[in-house]
Amino acid sequence: MPSKKGEVPGREGINLFRIAGIQITIDFSWFIIFILILWSLSVGYFPKEFPGQNALAYWFAGLIATLLFFLSVVIHELSHSLMAIRLGMKINEITLFIFGGISKLSEEARTPQDEFKIAVVGPLSSFALAIVFRGAAGALTALQFSFMAAVFSYLSWINVALGVFNLIPGFPLDGGRVLRAFLWWKTGSIARATKWTSDIGKGFAVALMVIGTFQIFSGRLLGGIWMIFIGMFLRWVAEGGYQEVLIRQALEGVSVREVMVTQMVSVSPEMKVSDLISSFFLKYGYTGYPVMENDEILGVVSLSQVKDLTDEEKENRKVREIMTALSKEICVGPEDSLADALKKMIQQNMSRLLVLDKNQVVGLITKTGLFRFIEIKRLFEG
């Protein structure tokens, strides 16, 4: 089973900025691509295409081109997110990876039509950017800034390439999503549509890796490594996407009540953190506890809030000071579906939620419990 679904992939990145309520994050892998592109433009492409300038001019042009390429990828990804938001979905975050971006959709499109619209705007925005950069290149040529014009025509070309690459009909690429929307609409089954298109995606990924290997043997080391990287990444996301759909389906028809834990061990808000560790974490082995005072629920405290404290803090701090206070975000209702519960866990980055019924805690639902349930269900229902 997938280790961390919904968190494609669950690595930390650097938060850049927020736009329209969406956090733009760069994965560390992006620095590799940044330096690679900057270097290959400043030392390779521009000097070859446009000889006779000094090194500083090439690096300057390379830097502008790399930054605008980066901006192009952000705009491509934003177009997906903005369309999704328009269609009533929630997008929290876009993470930029080694060769592009992934919008962290905390939910799937509800209909094939929505899926189609969200997918198709990506390549369209890349093509639109290509036209804009082409126009800019034309204007710069007319103004006799021919070196800068070369930079912009490169950007125009790279956006066409980005658009075309994304149109390849294998999931998770945009073209694969368009095809998935079509098959979903035809067959009525998102699971089957995802299976087929992610198989195509994986096939394409393997082809990239094979071609990359041949390139390496024929002396084109850098290009070959690129292709193998992209292939590995695509394969991984294609597989994850399919698993995610299966899990979502398994969770859709089951209520929280059926899976929640009702026998809970709760802790007092006035307890010292060191006591919480010795008398609860080490004793019961659960990774989180509801915090209660006179039968009233105040919040939850979990291992992640404790593990980085110093010995002194553990001795001086109380549970009340470190817990996550009660809010709508950490609660679900007993009749909500498991799919809703999981969505909330992903959105809040929590591994457990309180189950509230008329302001009374009636249980606790954990990510581990949820996945155990899927595993068991799979075992008995094939």
Ligand SMILES: [Zn+2]
């Ligand atoms: Zn896209």
